[in-house]
Amino acid sequence: MRQFATIRCTINGKVTETAVDVRASLADMLRGEYRLTGVKKGCEVGECGACNVIIDGECYNSCIYLAIWADGKNIRTVEGLEGPNGELSEIQRLFVEEGAVQCGFCTPGFVLTATAILESAKSGQKYTRDELRRELSGHLCRCTGYENILKAVEKAVSRASA
Amino acid sequence: MARKAIGRSVPRVDAYDKVTGRAKYTDDLADRNALIAKILHSTIANGLVTKIDTGRAEKLPGVVKILTCFDVPDIEFPTAGHPWSTDPAHRDPTDRKLLNRRVRLYGDDIAAVVAEDEVAASRALRAIEVQYEEYPAATDPEEAMRDGVPLLHEGFPNNILERHSVLDGDFDEATKEEGLIRVEGTYQTPTVQHCHIELPTSYAYMEGGRVVVVSSTQIPHIVRRIVGQALGIPWGMVRIIKPYIGGGFGNKQDALYEPLNAWLSVQLGGRLVKLELSREEAFYGTRVRHAVKVHITSYVRPDGRIVARDAKFVSNQGAYGSHGHSIVSKCVTAFRQLYNDERAKRAEAVTVYTNTATSGAMRGYGTPQSVFGMECHADDIAARLGIDPMEFRRMNMMPVGYTDPFSKNVNWSDSFNQCIEKGREYIGWDRKRELYRNQSGPVRRGVGMSLLWYNTAVWPISMEVSSCRMVLNQDGSVQIQLGETEIGQGADTVFAQMTADTLGVPFESVHVVSTQDTDITPFGTGAYGSRQTYVGGMAIKRTAESLKGKILRFASERADTGPDALDIDDGFIVRKGEPGSALFALSELATDVLYSMEHSMHFTAEETVQAKSNAYSFGAGFAEVEVDIPLAKVRLVDIVNVHDCGRLINPQLAAAQVHGGMSMGIGYGLYEKMLYDPGTGKLLNDNLLDYKLSTIMDHPHLEALFVENPEPTSAFGTKALGEPPTVPCAPAIRNAVFHATGVAANENPLTPHVLFPLFKAAGLIG
Known part of the structure; x- marks a missing residue:
């Protein structure tokens, strides 16, 4: 039997409310109910990181996070990063400049983790290159060899701590 | 004169849409x-x-x-x-x-x-x-070939899909030469999956x-x-x-x-x-790379010169035909061409149906398998003769001027030596080969190398064709459409760069229609064979020239001069040879012409080019490893690929393409393998947790270097780059482990499961 629950949460700064199937994942809710298709699905079991979103400041694979757990939470997806007139965020701009994008399917997930890293760097957190690698290791990418992604994130973090 | 787009690392045309999550993929549109x-x-x-x-x-x-x-x-x-x-x-x-x-x-x-x-x-x-x-199920080709094993498909006795053999020279006569040293080895590559992140x-x-x-x-x-x-x-x-x-x-x-x-x-x-599909279904139900086993026997002189070689390839097709015997045929072609045997060579190849996932095309199309065998074998020969593996290669690799009688491919330039030199310098070959010669501790280092052989597009095995359409807008910008597809590699961006420079408009004025729709998009066969910049480039060049001709014929009326005296530069009609001499803007002309009360015209062009040529694309890879012998574990310390893919249209995208190929090659060398239960034929690791795709923690810095010898047969001097980068990494890593430990592992990936028994047998582990 289908059971529905009402989920109230903030998505990209906007207070929302919707009824979701209690079995639905957050990824399904964001893609299906809110058409936030920047949330990608590559495995649906938390292996690839393509569905990563920021929930109350922390990164989660939304494919293994139930939609009902999102009640009362503050959720950010890639769609929430650009400015009011479509301006790219610093991380997004660096991904473009450093050639960190290829097929683009893992990109939104990576951009969000990089955003969380950069925000913590701006609050004083320091990262070595190995620590950055560890922070980014929840994302799989088959196109880039991660090389230019790491370059983009390193550049952003070094600017933040400069 | 306008700034040229070709040769510049302009940002990808789709980068903005991809970093903002606006780019729509199939499921996003459903x-x-x-x-x-x-x-x-x-x-x-x-x-x-x-x-x-x-x-x-x-x-x-x-x-x-x-x-x-x-x-x-x-x-x-x-x-x-x-x-x-x-x-x-x-x-x-x-x-x-x-x-x-x-x-x-x-x-x-x-x-x-x-x-x-x-x-x-x-x-x-x-x-x-x-x-x-x-x-009963047969997961191994040699088992599936046995008499009495159930046939997967009617009409294919012993489950053999196809076999063929080639012979160049008089093999038996050649191997009778006195003083030849015979070196043999069997090399096995694994079944791996593409693991694109979108299912x-x-x-x-x-x-x-x-x-x-x-x-x-x-x-x-x-x-x-x-x-x-x-x-x-x-x-x-x-x-x-x-x-x-x-x-x-x-x-x-x-x-x-x-x-x-x-x-x-x-x-x-x-x-x-x-x-x-689910990820699991993608593993067992789509396509995989053929696992190929090759037995190579070489006859060499003590100075290192190869006189004759023989190879026997067995390729695991899996359940259905897909690309079939084409893959191992390319293994044989690489075998025949990478090394220049002085007198004779012989090869046999067989493709066998088994009860495993269907093998198809995967980046490199047979060359990762063939080059792994050949390049491991090259180091085995060099070790046997006590000569430097780099010198062995230089002595025997395809010489400049070689022309393949079938494809008519010509080795125009000394790219092998040029690539080797760059890689040698980057990795510190001479010093490290010496430095790591006599190590005795539990943790040892080594450096290894591999050449790579590839070609560009599929002529003359298959038909090669590409069509392009260009449509001029009122503002002087242009839409371009091709059947050649953007699959992440950056094709749309380089197509825009080629169009901008050929037509004479700014890069920003070229709008690539990224989506292909067979009702609308001109015919082209798509992304494979590292063909698109080569064949698509030919179509773009001809179409842009055609469009330009139409524009200039009309412009000549207004400029009161012959069309041959005019050109387009940076979006302006100019006098030929005088780039700064703007007569009028293309935008002005395009608008006036479209809305002309006398003779309204819509400037469009569409051309089809059939390519009847092919191009070699060569390179070399070098790796440095650290081997923890008691743990039988390899750590990749440094790795470099050097490619001659002709002229670089977009250096940043080219390097990015190499990084991705290297990552896949490293996985092939160290981590990735699909494992089957031999009894039931069930795939055991059909997910991204158990199948070990490299993460960002599994790579050192990936160095991509280039040598640029413009390809004479190519419209823009380019040749293959999509697939080649994945080829040399696994053998370079294996040869580095060989250098570090003296143990020649003939099977990739070099996991502890493979290395431990070899180290034990070699007395490195008590």
Whole structure:
């Protein structure tokens, strides 16, 4: 039997409310109910990181996070990063400049983790290159060899701590 | 004069849409009300479905239709993403139906459920009852070839799909030479999967009586033909649309589930049906890279010169034909050409059906397998003779000026030596080969290298063609369309760069129509064979020149001069040879002409180019490793690929392409392998947790270097770069481990499971 629950949460700064199937994942809710298709699905079991979103400041694979757990939470997806007139965020701009994008399917997930890293760097957190690698290791990418992604994130973090 | 676009690292044309999440992939475009299709997979690896009972499943709420292998048309069709051959002798294996009663792998497609949602579809799958007649499974080609083993396909005795042999020179005579040293080795490569992050996904519906399939494919025009063949309908009744795709690497150079998806929609009168695979299904149910075993015997003089070589290749095809024997044929071509045997060479190759996942195209198309064998063997010979492996290669590799009698490919330049020199310097070859010579501790270092051989596009094995259309807008900007697809590699961006410079407009004035739609997009065969900048480039050049000719003929009336005296530069009509002499803007001309009361004209051009040439694309890879002997564990310390892919259109994108290829090559060398249960034929690691795809923690810095020798046969001097980067890494790593430990592992990936027994046998572990 289908059971529905009402989920109230903030998505990209906007207070929302919707009824979701209690079995639905957050990824399904964001893609299906809110058409936030920047949330990608590559495995649906938390292996690839393509569905990563920021929930109350922390990164989660939304494919293994139930939609009902999102009640009362503050959720950010890639769609929430650009400015009011479509301006790219610093991380997004660096991904473009450093050639960190290829097929683009893992990109939104990576951009969000990089955003969380950069925000913590701006609050004083320091990262070595190995620590950055560890922070980014929840994302799989088959196109880039991660090389230019790491370059983009390193550049952003070094600017933040400069 | 305008700043040229070619040679500049301009940002990708799709980068903004991709970093903002606006770029739409197949599932992002699918209507939420689509019916959901799911496939029932066999739970045996070899046998026959004798009965399927769908009674219970059909009664479940939300189930719309269940179709089984007893319902499908009696049509067997090919799936390989090759251009259709008008010669029946050159066609791909035609050996599967939409759903198959004769089960040939664990996970074969035997029925499909269409339901209102995913949960209903999954429940129905579980409620279907299947009865089988089961046969013993053969997962290994050598076992499948034995007499008496059940045949997977009728008409293929001993499960041999195809075999062929080649002989150059008088082998027996050549090997009689006195003083020759004979070196032999057997080298085995694993079955691996492409692991594009976007899963194969499609949706289908009917419109105007025709079937439309939107799919994540590399080859829309080819998929159209195959859907037509599989459904037994005229090809014009099929329309394929390809939006952005999340990687392909050759897996999507095959018709995967588009034919089944189209048929399911047709069975429901054209209702919208979506078919999205799970990661697990993508592993066992789509395509994989052929596991190839090669036995090489070489006859060399003590100074290192190869006199003759013999190779015997055995290729594991898996359950269905797909690209079939083409893969091992390319192994043989690489074997014949990379090294220049002085007197003779001989090769035999056989492709064998087994009860495992179907092997198809994957980045490198046979060369990762062949080059692994040859390049491990090269170091084995060098070690045996006590000479430097780099010197051994220099002595024997394809010389400048070599012309292949079949493809007419010419080795125009000394790219091998130039690439070797760059890599040698980067890795510190001379110093480290000496430094690591006599180590004795538990942790040892080594450096190794590998050459790579590749070519560009598929001529003369297959037809090569590309078409392009350009449409001028009122503001002097231009749309371009090609059948050649953007699959992540950056094709759209380099196409825009080529167009800008040929036409004489700023890069920003070129708008690439990224989506291919077979109703609209001119014919081109798509992304494979590292062909697109080469063949697509030819079509772009001819089309841009044609469009420019039309524009200048009209401009000459206004400028009161002959069209030959004019040119276009930076979006302005100029006097030829005087780039700064702007007579008037192209935008002005385009607007005036389109809205002219006297003779309104719309400037468009469309051209088709058939390429009847091919180009070598060579390079070398170097790796440094640290081996922890007691743990039998390899740590990659440093790695570099050096490529001569001709002229670089976009250096940043070229390097990025190399990084990705290296990452895949490192996985091939150290981590990735699909493992089967030999008894049941079940794939054991069909997910990204158990199948070890490299993470960002598994690589050191990836260094990509280039040598640029513009290719004379290419419109823009380019040649293959898509596939080659993945080729040299695994053998370079293996040879570095050999240098570090003295242990020659002849099987990749070099996991502790492979290395431990070898280290033990060598007395390195007590």
